Amino acid sequence: MTVDDETGPAVRLEDVRHEYGSTTGRFRSRSEQAVTALRDVSIDVERGEVLGLEGPSGSGKSTILHAIAGLLVPTAGAVSVLGTDLTELSDRGRTRTRRRHVGIVFQRFHLLQSLSARANVALPLVQVGLPKSARRERATTLLSEVGLEDRVTHLPGELSGGERQRVAIARALSTDPDILVADEPTGELDTDTGANVLELLTDVGRDRAVIVASHDAATLAVADRVVTLRDGTVIEDER
Ligand code: ADP
Numbered sequence: 001m002t003v004d005d006e007t008g009p010a011v012r013l014e015d016v017r018h019e020y021g022s023t024t025g026r027f028r029s030r031s032e033q034a035v036t037a038l039r040d041v042s043i044d045v046e047r048g049e050v051l052g053l054e055g056p057s058g059s060g061k062s063t064i065l066h067a068i069a070g071l072l073v074p075t076a077g078a079v080s081v082l083g084t085d086l087t088e089l090s091d092r093g094r095t096r097t098r099r100r101h102v103g104i105v106f107q108r109f110h111l112l113q114s115l116s117a118r119a120n121v122a123l124p125l126v127q128v129g130l131p132k133s134a135r136r137e138r139a140t141t142l143l144s145e146v147g148l149e150d151r152v153t154h155l156p157g158e159l160s161g162g163e164r165q166r167v168a169i170a171r172a173l174s175t176d177p178d179i180l181v182a183d184e185p186t187g188e189l190d191t192d193t194g195a196n197v198l199e200l201l202t203d204v205g206r207d208r209a210v211i212v213a214s215h216d217a218a219t220l221a222v223a224d225r226v227v228t229l230r231d232g233t234v235i236e237d238e239r
Contacts, residue, residue, distance in 0.1 A: 009044040010209035016077035037063040038232040052223030053213040059229040061213035070094035103172030105182035109164040111156040142170040162193035
């Protein structure tokens with residue numbers, strides 16, 4: 001199946017349901033009771049759109065982001081990225097689609113502590129097979145785009161929280177993804193630093209679909225549209 005449907009939404013979730021710990025085996029213990037994280041969730045996200053996912057802890061935001069990134073396959077429903085239903089791909093196909101088309105930003109940055117800012121940003125480019133010199137060049141350019149041209153050889157431990165998140169954003173952009181997902185990207189940052197990071201995210205998101213999960217009003221204020229979740233259900237979808 002080919003990817004890159006130029007006409008449809010960048011991301012489409014159709015009747016997505018997800019249960020964690022759901023097994024069909026006869027020996028499931030009580031402690032392995034299934035948790036229904038998503039119930040019939042349908043959401044479209046267009047290119048150029050910044051979508052905020054709002055809801056209290058446990059409402060299903062991360063589960064949606066993981067499904068879009070192909071990091072989990074929902075129990076039922078379809079999750080399409082650029083017209084390709086990830087649930088119909090093999091594990092390898094999902095990984096390939098994620099590496100090519102989806103950038104991920106986490107709350108706690110998830111940088112490798114022993115690698116410089118530049119090496120962290122260059123890492124996803126190893127997986128797509130870019131030669132070393134081109135990786136270094138692209139990582140340096142991206143770091144300067146996020147305002148860190150003088151931090152290229154710093155280790156994450158030598159950077160502030162805001163700077164680390166900028167490195168993480170540069171890394172998420174390294175493969176020039178069509179889709180950017182961010183899970184509580186300002187959760188570890190103070191208000192001003194968080195605002196700068198959000199400005200950066202929306203700025204780099206111009207031609208992409210950006211999906212930001214947060215329970216913070218300031219984060220949601222930058223979104224073009226906010227989808228509100230409760231107990232795994234969409235209760236509001238507001239432009
Ligand atoms: P949010 O991101 O809004 O905090 P999540 O998507 O992380 O919500 O979680 C939705 C529900 O799924 C919650 O009830 C949570 O406890 C449950 N859950 C999340 N991850 C797992 C997991 N790996 N195993 C079992 N239950 C999980």
